[in-house]
Amino acid sequence: MVQPPPAERFHRRFLDELPGDPATAAAPRAVVGAAWSRVQPTPVAAPHLLAFSHRLAAELGLAGGLELDPSTAAVLGGNALWPGMDPYAANYGGHQFGHWAGQLGDGRAIVLGELRRPDGAIAELQLKGAGPTAYSRRGDGRAVLRSSIREFLCSEAMHALGVPTTRALSLVATGDQVVRDMFYDGNARPEPGAIVCRVAPSFLRFGNYELPSARGDVALLRTLVDFTLRHHFPELGTPARDAYAALLRAVAERTARLIAHWQAIGFVHGVMNTDNLSMLGLTIDYGPYGWIDDFDLGWTPNTTDAAQRRYAFGNQPTIGLWNVMRLGEALLPLVDGAESVVEEALAAYDATYSGEATRRFAAKLGLTFSAGEDDGALLRDLFTWLQKTGIDMTLFFRSLSRVVVAAAAPSTLPEAIVAACYREPDADDRAAGVSWLQRWWRRTRRESRPAAELAVAMDRVNPRFVLRNWLAQEAIDAAHGGSAEKVARLLEVMARPFDEQPQHADLAAKRPDWARDKPGCSALSCSS
Ligand code: AMP
Ligand code: MG
Numbered sequence: 191m192v193q194p195p196p197a198e199r200f201h202r203r204f205l206d207e208l209p210g211d212p213a214t215a216a217a218p219r220a221v222v223g224a225a226w227s228r229v230q231p232t233p234v235a236a237p238h239l240l241a242f243s244h245r246l247a248a249e250l251g252l253a254g255g256l257e258l259d260p261s262t263a264a265v266l267g268g269n270a271l272w273p274g275m276d277p278y279a280a281n282y283g284g285h286q287f288g289h290w291a292g293q294l295g296d297g298r299a300i301v302l303g304e305l306r307r308p309d310g311a312i313a314e315l316q317l318k319g320a321g322p323t324a325y326s327r328r329g330d331g332r333a334v335l336r337s338s339i340r341e342f343l344c345s346e347a348m349h350a351l352g353v354p355t356t357r358a359l360s361l362v363a364t365g366d367q368v369v370r371d372m373f374y375d376g377n378a379r380p381e382p383g384a385i386v387c388r389v390a391p392s393f394l395r396f397g398n399y400e401l402p403s404a405r406g407d408v409a410l411l412r413t414l415v416d417f418t419l420r421h422h423f424p425e426l427g428t429p430a431r432d433a434y435a436a437l438l439r440a441v442a443e444r445t446a447r448l449i450a451h452w453q454a455i456g457f458v459h460g461v462m463n464t465d466n467l468s469m470l471g472l473t474i475d476y477g478p479y480g481w482i483d484d485f486d487l488g489w490t491p492n493t494t495d496a497a498q499r500r501y502a503f504g505n506q507p508t509i510g511l512w513n514v515m516r517l518g519e520a521l522l523p524l525v526d527g528a529e530s531v532v533e534e535a536l537a538a539y540d541a542t543y544s545g546e547a548t549r550r551f552a553a554k555l556g557l558t559f560s561a562g563e564d565d566g567a568l569l570r571d572l573f574t575w576l577q578k579t580g581i582d583m584t585l586f587f588r589s590l591s592r593v594v595v596a597a598a599a600p601s602t603l604p605e606a607i608v609a610a611c612y613r614e615p616d617a618d619d620r621a622a623g624v625s626w627l628q629r630w631w632r633r634t635r636r637e638s639r640p641a642a643e644l645a646v647a648m649d650r651v652n653p654r655f656v657l658r659n660w661l662a663q664e665a666i667d668a669a670h671g672g673s674a675e676k677v678a679r680l681l682e683v684m685a686r687p688f689d690e691q692p693q694h695a696d697l698a699a700k701r702p703d704w705a706r707d708k709p710g711c712s713a714l715s716c717s718s
Pocket of ligand 1: 294295296297298299325326327328329330331332333461465466475477716
């Protein structure tokens with residue numbers, strides 16, 4: 191039998207250093223004055239490992255072959271614990287769709303323990319869908335297979351793209367059915383249930399701080415912020431007023447950097463409520479997220495947000511700022527109500543976002559933006575053209591490395607770019623596209639590096655593979671049919687998103703027609 195990690199490798203900082211809820215029943219309740227509630231995962235009928243991230247397991251220092259042991263599926267499915275694990279659910283609140291929602295908390299996530307990694311860092315292991323907690327409100331604490339596949343695959347794909355994110359170790363089928371009304375239209379039906387084991391240095395969200403602050407519980411707020419500084423931002427110094435201000439600023443900057451990265455790869459989170467914004471600047475809570483196929487700043491994958499479009503692609507940077515403002519307000523009691531602290535953090539967010547977004551998009555074009563050039567206009571004109579033609583974002587940027595090495599500026603729209611359009615480009619689109627490409631191609635000649643080098647650098651930032659919605663949906667359909675092979679294939683291919691991998695060209699294709707309006711491919715609900 192392959193040994194699980196020894197008990198000494200599990201730590202209990204969250205449990206030992208933050209106040210807990212004395213009650214232990216999983217019954218829904220208001221939890222006041224506490225950052226967590228103890229809870230045991232609820233056993234499932236037949237835990238079965240469907241997919242496993244060997245890369246993450248190695249980083250965590252788990253023994254090779256551990257995943258083959260049936261007792262591992264039992265632990266990752268919530269039916270057993272390894273020695274040293276002491277599970278709990280975290281207490282937090284949040285602003286949902288612009289409105290204060292009060293206490294939310296881990297309604298279906300349970301932290302099993304804090305594992306010390308071989309590199310010394312701590313990784314929290316958290317099961318999502320492991321049964322009810324004190325925070326489940328009217329929910330069942332479960333997750334369905336389709337949303338679990340999406341979270342499992344996207345977590346690992348984002349990591350491979352270099353985007354800060356929570357990770358996913360495992361995907362376990364529970365053998366139980368979960369009833370969901372997928373589109374809130376009265377058509378509730380049973381679906382297979384699943385559990386993902388998520389992994390992160392911390393799952394702390396903006397909402398963890400907002401809740402005690404909204405309740406006037408400054409003591410808990412301070413304990414939590416001091417804890418955060420001590421373990422996650424030690425470089426900001428001893429907890430005190432200056433460190434609190436520096437923390438807000440650091441979180442603002444991390445959030446801005448994260449969202450600039452999302453924009454650059456066409457990732458739309460879908461539910462940027464403050465309970466889904468990580469204090470560490472990680473992508474967290476993969477729900478109705480989506481990837482941009484045809485470039486559209488107004489697109490949102492989330493049907494719950496279809497009318498308002500609050501969390502649409504082009505709104506993400508502004509929403510990030512709005513969320514930092516809510517965090518800033520929550521921390522005000524710790525900085526003597528000094529609004530200037532919040533204003534400085536918001537200014538830092540703006541500066542960081544525009545710097546990072548510019549840098550990332552410049553790199554996508556093989557450019558180092560410089561003062562003597564009209565690079566801002568070049569980028570704005572590109573966005574206008576992308577939005578008007580609705581071309582595939584990923585394919586368009588990836589195709590540019592082939593254009594940059596051409597001996598002359600293009601005189602017609604390159605075939606790869608025509609092929610990346612979802613509708614035949616008309617004469618105007620073609621003329622505007624060629625004229626933009628010519629401007630850009632000439633501009634690349636004023637870079638200090640030769641075109642061949644630019645092409646290599648561009649292919650390192652313009653992914654060939656992203657977890658397109660329809661790809662995830664194909665893997666989901668196959669899994670519902672009993673095969674997890676497509677999940678395994680996507681996990682492997684998405685682990686090398688910048689490599690050409692010609693044998694997997696079918697996974698780099700633009701969205702097929704059948705997927706355009708299919709649920710799961712273009713529209714997703716929060717109900718998962
Ligand atoms: P989300 O939109 O997934 O970030 O969830 C928002 C809140 O609803 C969080 O407090 C979740 O824990 C809770 N929640 C979502 N789904 C369930 C469920 N099936 N059972 C219990 N709580 C849930
Ligand atoms: Mg959430």
